[in-house]
Amino acid sequence: MSEIDDIRMQVMWNRLISVVEEQAMTLLRTAFSTSVREAGDLSAGVFDPMGRMLAQAVTGTPGHVNTMAEAVGNFMAEIPRAEMYEGDTYVTNDPWKGTGHLHDITMVSPSFLDGELVGFFACTAHVVDVGGRGFGADGKSVYEEGIQIPIMKFAERGTVNRDLVRILRQNVREPNQVVGDFYSLAACNDVGHRRLVEMMREVGLASLDPLADFIFTRTSSAMAERIRALPKGSWSNTMVTDGYDEAIPLAACVTIRDESVHVDFTGSAPVSRWGINVPISYTKAYASYALKCVVAPDIPNNWASLGFFTVSSPVNILNAERPAPVSLRHVLGHLVPDLVLGAVADALPGQVLAEGAASLWNIHLSLRPVAGGAGRRAEVLMFNSGGMGARPGLDGLSATAFPSGVHTMPIEATEQTGPVVIWRKELRPDSGGDGTYRGGLGQIIEIAAAEGHEFDFSAMFDRITYPARGRAGGGQGAPGGVRLDDGTKMRGKGWQHVPAGRRLILTLPGGGGYGPPEGRSDAARHDDAIKGYVTESEH
Template identity: 80%
Template sequence: VERIKAMPKGSWSNALVTDGYDEPVKLAATVTVRDAGVEVDFTGTDPMSRWGINCPIIYSKAYACYALKCVVAPDIPNNAASLAFFTVSSPVNILNAVRPAPVALRHIFGHMVPDLVLGAIAKAMPGKILAEGAGALWNIHISVRPVSGGSGRRAEVLMFNSGGMGARPGLDGLSATAFPSGVHTMPIEATEHTGPIVIWRKELRPDSGGDGEFRGGLGQVIEIEAIEGHEFDFSAMFDRVNHPAHGRNGGGPGVAGVVRLDDGTQMRPKGWQHVPAGRRLILQLPGGGGYGDPSKRSTEARANDRSKEYISENGK
């Protein structure tokens, strides 16, 4: 309660445009701070979708409260008492989906809620809030099988992959780090063991972090192929392909994600798609936004970026 009383009082709003499924989706939030508590309202968010990207309010509420706890009291355990001062409300929309709306991919927008809420709080507490990050995990479901007339294993493989976090006041963003979910995938050796696939590359993506006094975290590049005589379908569950993470306090945006084959064929960021035998799927995960004026980044920090190949020779 004392920490809430120390916060600025008033209401601040923020909007975040995401890729959506077949068209962009706007998420909106208003954060109101009073002595008695903090309220988040999702009025202004786009309506429910016919696709499974809708988010139940309990999921949206959990991630909204997580964002508030990060600001107000990150050191206090989550329990009924510490969460009682946070109220989350919304009319029926894509962040408050009701039956029978499909919600299988609820994590895509649920994971965007902290950036949405923190963006509103940043207007009340400038200089305190990190930049936007990749947000939603880049989950991929791979269904691999022998080519027609062939023989071999069939398998279903699920991978959880992370882009870059936004830069923080005073610190660069963390690379290939799942924020806000905190989810980690298993090692590539274990992933390859679950099905007849080869992961040719899993490496940081140079130049993907937004420029700034503090650099955004890097995304990663993942290159996947079925073994000889096999092909696969995959279910894409990705965002930040058309709408990259914004920087904060003058920082530059992170670089958007890319989904393509090794021959240059562009793939969709969502939905089931086919990768023929002999072709490789390349995922280039988005980077986090930068923080602060890029001209204030130290010479030492830029030299370190180059020495570690976080930025290329042509990068900033």
């Protein structure tokens, strides 16, 4: 390939990234659920005819993107090429063939050019409700957690499956939001397809094969170079998490070989009877993300780069098989990067951040009028973030969703979705772990139902009993907490009730510190106090 050809392919690669970015923005702009529209809990990507991910949108979460990278192959195995037509869109929320739990809807659409299959577009989004027990850890099997949609056609030759839509409406609490999001997902793929065809016609490409070869060859070469430069050997780490009603140990062993990195999760807790289990695809998604953050953060995320990371595990809480309950698979899944990075830190001292809050502090509110009162019912989902761990050379980021990467949800948007009032949402002083570099702060959030209403809430919290650990001598972050405004202590997981007139108070955990506290400069400590990050009694 000549230098001119290389430049031409690079331009087309950039165009392809623009295509998937527009694909994702379509979903953001048209979605009904605040978790998609405001928080960006989604993914979008383009794949070659073999189901290999060529490019992903920057908008989105690693848990969605990296599981979706494998999900397309599952769709291709279920729907034969002879049954794929122009205008088709396929759908599933199967946790083991999609992205890990029933609330995530994955759609895949074949893309045709002049009658020939040239690729696929895929996207994923978290919908507000899928029926069953609701979004929470209380189910004893996946059958209790909501409606299950096997891999099937949402639309064939442009005609929507009306029977599927009717079944959805009958099984979910917010039918307009959920069905609206299904159409948004389909539109997202359709926009990607139209932009891809326009690009291919413009540059005279009959197939994506030359571009795929260009992308994968260069990505693979760059990844191999980075991995060869790493120290070789095996390193292990363990972590204890809150669990549902008892502590849950997690374990990982990272082995760096000449041209690959393998993670084994032997030693983690057995499959739980509660919905905190994690399908292996989601575990692999976040293990790969953690490794890539350290090894090659600047190399594009695609089929070739992900292929350098492998994962194994016996059947356990991080490799739960059907029909285990998996509704809250994200809670332990979001702790996987801290678990893996803790092992990598021994291999690469001075290069890995401290532990953080990690798990999103999602809360699902089911609001209703008090008995005999007037008002409205609503299902409201909030995404909230604690503090990140301190980094070598930098303080941790406060109230930041790492590793999930979702956006902060404005309280104004949340309050528009139902009779809920957010009385307080502010940074939590003294929650970041002390150290040469301070851990990021958590938040304090105060929630109540509007007058004349009460609510049940699903708690999906961690780092309450076992807070984020510091690194290299840094202190631990502050643990989280859940209580009512009258002092009643609430549980960190499971459905619970808040009576009318009471407020729910969440104190989100902070990130761990990095380096010994005596190494923090007087100027930095003064700045902490001036900004209110640390109170007078704490410095």
